[in-house]
Amino acid sequence: MEVQSNQIVVEKSSTTKINEVDFNNLSFGSVYTDHMLVADYRNGSWTIPKIVPYQPLTLDPASKIFHYGQSIFEGMKAYKDANGHVWLFRPRDNHARMNISAQRMTMPQIPQEYFIEGLTALLELEKDWIPTQLGSSLYVRPFMFASGTGFHASPADEYKFLIALAPSGAYFSGKVKVLIEETYARAANGGVGYAKAGGNYAAQFYPTKLAADKGYQQVVWTDDHNHEYIEEAGAMNIFVRINDTLLTAPTSDRILDGITRKSILELAADMGVKTEVRKIKVSEVVEAAKNGNLKEMFGAGTAAVVSPISGFGYQGVDYDLPELENSYAQTIKTKITDIQYNRTEDKFGWRYKVV
Ligand code: PLP
Numbered sequence: 126m127e128v129q130s131n132q133i134v135v136e137k138s139s140t141t142k143i144n145e146v147d148f149n150n151l152s153f154g155s156v157y158t159d160h161m162l163v164a165d166y167r168n169g170s171w172t173i174p175k176i177v178p179y180q181p182l183t184l185d186p187a188s189k190i191f192h193y194g195q196s197i198f199e200g201m202k203a204y205k206d207a208n209g210h211v212w213l214f215r216p217r218d219n220h221a222r223m224n225i226s227a228q229r230m231t232m233p234q235i236p237q238e239y240f241i242e243g244l245t246a247l248l249e250l251e252k253d254w255i256p257t258q259l260g261s262s263l264y265v266r267p268f269m270f271a272s273g274t275g276f277h278a279s280p281a282d283e284y285k286f287l288i289a290l291a292p293s294g295a296y297f298s299g300k301v302k303v304l305i306e307e308t309y310a311r312a313a314n315g316g317v318g319y320a321k322a323g324g325n326y327a328a329q330f331y332p333t334k335l336a337a338d339k340g341y342q343q344v345v346w347t348d349d350h351n352h353e354y355i356e357e358a359g360a361m362n363i364f365v366r367i368n369d370t371l372l373t374a375p376t377s378d379r380i381l382d383g384i385t386r387k388s389i390l391e392l393a394a395d396m397g398v399k400t401e402v403r404k405i406k407v408s409e410v411v412e413a414a415k416n417g418n419l420k421e422m423f424g425a426g427t428a429a430v431v432s433p434i435s436g437f438g439y440q441g442v443d444y445d446l447p448e449l450e451n452s453y454a455q456t457i458k459t460k461i462t463d464i465q466y467n468r469t470e471d472k473f474g475w476r477y478k479v480v
């Protein structure tokens with residue numbers, strides 16, 4: 126049955142998988158809700174998005190996604206508060222970043238009304254899937270890829286934009302120990318590091334596997350030039366606390382402009398914490414670890430929220446971080462999640478009410 130809700134066409138699933146899901150034991154991003162949003166870009170414009178039952182896609186083997194990797198995505202979360210209202214966190218920023226990624230990958234821009242209203246309509250339909258268990262939320266994955274065909278190495282003429290939803294628990298299951306990278310690079314000047322392009326993640330898998338084999342959960346990427354400066358991690362920006370100053374690297378064309386990162390910078394300033402956005406030398410962090418001035422390191426991102434780092438490896442030596450009471454990571458995590466789950470006032474205007 127097709128019903129028209131505003132502009133978005135909704136084709137409802139006749140069945141639901143919701144009763145098969147154990148909401149008390151959710152992993153990250155591995156079960157998907159009953160519906161997804163789909164729009165097609167053809168002849169220079171987008172079709173009106175449709176909400177359809179979640180289902181596999183049929184693609185021509187010559188689709189350019191398979192050959193030349195034109196693929197971008199975003200990551201957001203939907204939260205349900207104690208009164209059953211549904212919230213997003215700064216969704217317009219994700220939309221803006223998706224279009225920055227699209228431009229870099231020579232893909233079409235996505236109109237804001239398709240992104241925001243499409244997502245809103247999908248979330249209204251799927252609101253029963255939003256977990257309320259502590260630390261859980263509905264992960265939102267908007268993505269676009271080249272469905273147009275051809276072996277000519279040039280941009281496709283057709284694209285698909287989709288939004289899929291996954292009720293999710295924590296991204297990391299335990300402590301996060303990281304390896305500071307000395308050989309491989311995630312991104313280079315003039316490259317696509319600032320875009321959320323699928324290939325950026327594929328390129329990380331091999332060095333991350335090598336690090337995992339040595340017992341590290343994440344690689345901390347350093348500059349591609351001579352691995353002298355800390356940049357970011359696989360799925361998060363990195364913060365370092367030396368004494369009472371909170372440091373993070375400036376964004377650049379190599380680093381993703383994280384929405385959590387910029388929110389934390391504002392929150393920390395609001396808490397009266399001294400922040401510095403500047404290049405961070407690996408040698409400075411190692412030195413601070415040796416002389417006891419390195420108090421904390423943590424990752425920040427939508428999926429990872431605020432993830433304290435328990436220690437890091439560098440040049441064959443492991444450095445442990447102290448376990449602090451009243452850590453910046455814990456205080457900031459509480460503040461940001463209180464805003465996200467509507468447990469507190471939001472003086473920054475970051476929360477976005479869906480329904
Ligand atoms: N850096 C990378 C490479 C990421 O994939 C992410 C996740 O989205 C982030 C940083 C954090 O960005 P955000 O806070 O917008 O989720």
Ligand code: COI
Binds near residue numbers: 200326
């Ligand atoms: C996110 O935090 O939303 C991301 O996109 C990270 C992803 C690679 C899991």
